[in-house]
Amino acid sequence: MxxxxxxxxxxxxxxxxxxxTxxxxxxxxxxxxxxxxxxxIAKEEGILSGIDVFKDVFKVIDDSIVVSSALKEGESITKGQVIAEIEGSTKGILYGERTALNILQRMCGIATLTNACVKEVQNTKVKIVDTRKTAPGLRILDKIAVRAGGGFNxxxxxxxxxxxxxxxxKACGSISEAIKRVKSHxxxxxxxxxxxxxxxxFLEAMNAKADIVMLDNMTLEDMKECVRLNQSNCTLEASGNMKLDRLHAVAGTGVDVISIGGLTHSVKALDISLRFE
Incomplete structure (x- = not known):
């Protein structure tokens, strides 16, 4: 599919x-x-994501409903800005209103938070990436929104x-044994x-020839030590408790990637309204 x-x-x-019914x-x-x-109408500023999905909701209901917007995925929106205009069947617009808004508001919320995280590590080599901690059934939309915010999947x-x-x-017995079993397949x-x-x-994983090592819930000092020992052998991913105010310091350790479950698992939806004229 x-x-x-x-x-x-x-x-x-x-x-x-x-x-x-x-x-x-x-x-x-x-x-x-x-x-x-x-x-x-946007009731707060943020990053737009999901406008094409918003349009598709009404297209599915009634393809004569017209949704017009000059804005594109990933663009900034300001409080009070008109994001789009909708015209068509009254019943069709009302039927799709809640579904279209639910999707759009969630996607904009994810894109906005992602963008804030990306800005925290700008001018560094670090990539901000998401995780599989997405809303059940909505993963494709959540991950599209992360990209709209400047992050990676x-x-x-x-x-x-x-x-x-x-x-x-734990089930395999050791890091080395787990990597050995996987690499045999x-x-x-x-x-x-x-x-x-x-x-x-980390040293055990590096010596066992892992391609990427996720440094989970480590202190800044331990991350710096892993970077020093690594010497570019592995891609290093920092994860765990990656709050916005901590990202700049984590990027400063020299890791390559920061993965953030919070981009999608507990995001605040952006406040957007649909108002009839």
Missing amino acids: NDNLKVKDIILKALKEDKE YDVTSEWLFDNQERSRARL HRFNLSDGVLIKDNHI APHTLKVEIEVESVSE
């Missing part, structure tokens, strides 16, 4: 969730011929790459990443 089909599937499921309020207030115009799913975490290691095109929690574990 390609990305467009995945997005359409999300829209269809969300619309069905909101309208099991029909919208009783709108059905009893309006006939099929009534038309309205509305504006989509980690794995989309479990088949995208090897990531040996603490429970894998993995093709040369697939990178092997492993999570470690101390400098000694």
